[in-house]
Amino acid sequence: MNGAPYERVKLARDSARPTGLDYIRKIFKGFIEMHGDRRYADDPAIVGGIAWLGERPVTVIAIEKGHMAKDRAYRNFGAPHPEGYRKALRLMKQAEKFGRPVICFVDTSGAYCGIGAEERGQGQAIAENLVEMSTLCVPIISVLIGEGGSGGALALAVADSVWMLENSVYSVISPEGCASILWKDSTKAETAAASLKLTAEDAKSLGVIERILSENDIGKKEFYDRIRNMLDDEIKELSLETDLLSKRYGRFRRIGITADSKEQL
Amino acid sequence: MALINFLKPKNQLEEGGRTAAPVQQDEGEPEKNCPNCHKDIPLSRLWANDLVCSCGYHFRMKARQRIKMIADRDSFNEMFREIRSGNPLGFPGYADKLETVAAASGEEEAVICGTADVGGQSCCLFVMESYFMMGSMGSAVGERITRLFEYATEHRLPVIGFTVSGGARMQEGLLSLMQMAKTSAAVKRHSDAGLLYIAVLTDPTTGGVTASFAMEADIILAEPGATVGFAGARVIEQTTRKTLPKEFQKAEFVLKHGFVDGIVARAGQKKLLCDLLKMHSRSVML
Numbered sequence: 009m010n011g012a013p014y015e016r017v018k019l020a021r022d023s024a025r026p027t028g029l030d031y032i033r034k035i036f037k038g039f040i041e042m043h044g045d046r047r048y049a050d051d052p053a054i055v056g057g058i059a060w061l062g063e064r065p066v067t068v069i070a071i072e073k074g075h076m077a078k079d080r081a082y083r084n085f086g087a088p089h090p091e092g093y094r095k096a097l098r099l100m101k102q103a104e105k106f107g108r109p110v111i112c113f114v115d116t117s118g119a120y121c122g123i124g125a126e127e128r129g130q131g132q133a134i135a136e137n138l139v140e141m142s143t144l145c146v147p148i149i150s151v152l153i154g155e156g157g158s159g160g161a162l163a164l165a166v167a168d169s170v171w172m173l174e175n176s177v178y179s180v181i182s183p184e185g186c187a188s189i190l191w192k193d194s195t196k197a198e199t200a201a202a203s204l205k206l207t208a209e210d211a212k213s214l215g216v217i218e219r220i221l222s223e224n225d226i227g228k229k230e231f232y233d234r235i236r237n238m239l240d241d242e243i244k245e246l247s248l249e250t251d252l253l254s255k256r257y258g259r260f261r262r263i264g265i266t267a268d269s270k271e272q273l
Numbered sequence: 274m275a276l277i278n279f280l281k282p283k284n285q286l287e288e289g290g291r292t293a294a295p296v297q298q299d300e301g302e303p304e305k306n307c308p309n310c311h312k313d314i315p316l317s318r319l320w321a322n323d324l325v326c327s328c329g330y331h332f333r334m335k336a337r338q339r340i341k342m343i344a345d346r347d348s349f350n351e352m353f354r355e356i357r358s359g360n361p362l363g364f365p366g367y368a369d370k371l372e373t374v375a376a377a378s379g380e381e382e383a384v385i386c387g388t389a390d391v392g393g394q395s396c397c398l399f400v401m402e403s404y405f406m407m408g409s410m411g412s413a414v415g416e417r418i419t420r421l422f423e424y425a426t427e428h429r430l431p432v433i434g435f436t437v438s439g440g441a442r443m444q445e446g447l448l449s450l451m452q453m454a455k456t457s458a459a460v461k462r463h464s465d466a467g468l469l470y471i472a473v474l475t476d477p478t479t480g481g482v483t484a485s486f487a488m489e490a491d492i493i494l495a496e497p498g499a500t501v502g503f504a505g506a507r508v509i510e511q512t513t514r515k516t517l518p519k520e521f522q523k524a525e526f527v528l529k530h531g532f533v534d535g536i537v538a539r540a541g542q543k544k545l546l547c548d549l550l551k552m553h554s555r556s557v558m559l
Contacts, residue, residue, distance in 0.1 A: 119484075121504035121512045126522060129532045131483030131503035138457035139489050143465070158441070158450060159484040159503075166454050180441045180450040180481075185508075190366075190443065204446045205362050216447050257458050261419070263451040264412035265361035 014201040017183055019175040020154045021117075023080070026227050028055060028070025028113045031153060034232040035239070036061055036068060042099060044091075048128060051092030053084045053120070056099040058108070062240050067103035069096045069164060070113035073154070086155075087120035090133035093163050097137050104146050109243045112150040112164040117182065119160030134163040141166035142260070143253055147246035149239060151221070152176040152208075168246050168256050171219040171238075172208040173226070178216065179206035215263055305332070309498075323539040331496050331539060333476060335378075336385045336402040339435055343543055344389035344398060351387040353420050358382065358413040360444070367444040370406070378404040383438070384414045386421040391433065392547030394554060397425040400435040401482075403475075408438035410482055411445040415452025418486060422459035422470075431469035431553060433546060436487040440480020453485035460489045469553040471546065474501050474524070474533065488532070492549060494542075495524035495533045502527070 011019070019025075032039050036059035043050040056069040073086030096112075103110045119130050141148060148167040156165070156178030172178060181189075183201035188194040211217045221238075225231040249255065304313035310328035319325075323342055324332040334342075340349050360368045375381055383405040389398040399421055401408040408414075418434075425432045441449035463470060472490035474483075476499035483503050487493075495501055502522035510517055520526050524536045537545055 119503065121509045123509065123513060123515065123517065123521070126502050126504065126509065127526075127530050129488075129530065131480075132488040132532055134484035134503070135457065135486075135488040138454050138485055139461045139464075142454070142458035142461045159453060159481055162450055162453060163484075166457075178447055178450075180446050181443050186443050199365070203362065203364050204443070206446065211447055214447055216451055257462070260451060260454045260458055263455060264416050264448055265359060265445075266413045266416055267357040267359035268355055269359070269412075 012198070012202070013177075013204075013207055014183060014198040016175055016207050017155075017177050017197075017201050020177045023073070023075060025154055027075060027086075028072040028115055028153065030227075031113050031151075031232070031235070032059065032068055032070055034229075035236045036066070039068065043095070045094035045098055047091065047094055049089075049091045051084075051089050051095060052082055053086055053088040053116075054092035054096055056096055061109075061111070061236065061243070064240075064243065065106075065108055066243070067099050067108050067110045068113075069099055069110065071116045071161075071164065073115055084120060086116045087118060088116065088160060089120050089122075089125050090128040090130050093119070093133040093137050096164060097140055100141065100144055100148075104144050107146060109147040109149070109246070110144070110167075111239060112148070112167065114150055114152045114156055114161045114164050115154035115176075116157045116160045117155050118157035119163070131159075134159045137163040138166055142256065145253065147243055147249070147252065148256075149242055149246075151235070152178055152217075156206075157182065166256075166260070168249075168252065168259070169219070169242055170217045171221055172211055172217050173221050174208050174223045176208060177206045178208075178211050179204050325539050329497060329538065331476065331498055333403050333437075334539075335404055336380065336400040336435075339400050340385065340389070340398065342539065343391060343400075343433070343435075343546065345391065345393065348390035349387050349398065350389070351385060352424070353386050353417045354381065356382070356413050356416050356420075358411050358442075358445070361412065361448055362444070362446050364444040364446070370444070374404075374406055378402065380405045382413050382417065383408045383410070383442075384417050386417045388424075388430070391543065391550060394547070394550040395430055396550060397421050397430050397432045398434070399432070401437045403437045406439075406442065407477075408436070408482070409440060409442035409449075410438060410452050410456075411442035411449045412452065414442070415449070415455050418456045419452075419459040422456070422463045425468060426459075426463045426466050429466070429468060431471070431550060432463065433471050433473070433550075434486065434490070435473045435475055436478045436482055437475045438478055438480065438482035438487075440482060450481065453481050456486045457489060460486050464489075464491070469550070471549060473537070473542065473546075474527075475499050477501070479503065479505060493533045494535055494537050494545070495527060497524060497536050497538055499524045501533070 309330035
């Protein structure tokens with residue numbers, strides 16, 4: 009922890025880190041995967057379904073990067089297409105219908121940049137998730153476990169409570185992309201990473217996330233047990249909330265600092 | 274070739290039933306070269322024709338000129354002007370950039386918001402400004418748009434928005450990203466109140482603005498030839514190592530794939546917006 013921001017970016021991208029499916033398998037019991045967006049296809053970059061969190065059925069959605077080369081390619085390196093976001097929204101709406109909380113695990117360099125993705129409305133798919141999640145009538149918790157790449161990550165993170173692993177990052181653009189656009193020099197990624205304020209501590213001080221999760225025992229049984237307990241506690245608390253949607257609105261409504269804001273960093 | 278075909282008004286609605294007034298051309302008057310038909314057009318003719326070439330090519334238009342074109346005379350009442358960008362992350366070069374851009378564009382932010390009458394009907398209007406950091410969305414743009422939708426919800430007014438944006442503003446990092454969620458939530462409340470939102474996508478509408486309020490309207494229109502997409506074409510070429518077709522991410526492409534309701538040339542925009550407002554006004558609903 010507390011390495012230079014660009015080192016944290018590299019850690020967040022490390023293919024040895026646990027991926028979405030690791031969290032699903034080790035935190036929940038009896039996961040049943042549900043496929044497809046019912047409109048075009050099933051996107052292997054997003055895995056979703058129903059599982060038990062202790063005694064409670066929950067809808068779990070995770071962006072999956074894969075570990076080995078073949079699997080990573082199959083998962084499109086965790087870069088979802090519009091159908092992935094639409095599958096996620098379908099499962100969230102289903103969760104709402106049956107009163108199940110939604111838990112998302114986010115790990116993506118960004119929504120996929122490709123011809124098919126544009127043809128099928130990548131921007132529209134993300135926008136629809138932002139709109140619909142803002143009023144989904146069940147508790148939503150999102151955990152950033154690796155890369156939180158821009159709109160592609162936010163499309164699963166309009167939640168009541170957003171957590172980040174201590175070495176995950178959350179950013180509006182990759183440091184390389186930022187350096188190449190602003191300074192026409194992708195080797196200035198280190199400077200960009202520092203300027204973008206993309207670490208978990210930065211996100212917390214900007215009011216963008218609620219909690220930072222320690223990685224001391226990452227991948228061990230205690231690590232997953234701890235997250236399971238935290239999710240359980242948080243869901244219990246959110247389920248008692250009578251004003252869930254106003255609070256969710258307020259949570260995002262507050263974010264932003266302008267020249268006339270009283271608070272400056 | 275294909276470009277020229279779809280840029281020409283196809284019907285009276287697109288044409289707006291309006292012909293350009295004959296303009297006296299002074300000798301030695303400055304001209305602008307049209308990137309589509311490559312002809313030189315005298316500036317006075319271009320201005321008289323809402324910055325549209327006779328071949329149908331739409332030049333970029335400043336936000337205030339657009340407001341003049343859409344709002345009834347003297348009806349626009351600007352709001353939230355006091356909300357301006359700071360440099361919340363201390364991003365290198367951003368403070369200077371804001372100053373330079375403000376001086377060059379004469380604007381203080383990348384969106385202008387307010388109330389207006391369009392064909393005698395009240396609405397909230399926002400117009401993004403390409404000359405201010407390519408309409409990028411930081412905290413101030415997000416706050417202005419959010420407040421406008423909240424105002425419109427409270428006063429039960431429809432919203433008309435003209436988008437032009439390179440996306441979220443990098444220099445405000447995560448704060449910019451969060452504006453996508455913030456504005457979307459405000460659009461949803463407006464929508465849930467049964468109110469109308471019409472977006473007109475102009476060149477270019479991309480990134481985080483496409484992935485939020487640009488694509489969230491009840492009715493989405495686009496200007497001919499406008500680039501509309503999520504990822505930038507250059508990024509897609511680098512990612513896929515494929516050459517993109519010429520019409521890729523153009524308004525016609527987006528229409529073909531089902532993501533906008535129609536393409537409307539500038540000359541027809543005001544009339545169409547008036548008609549749409551009228552069809553949604555409470556007085557015609559029984």
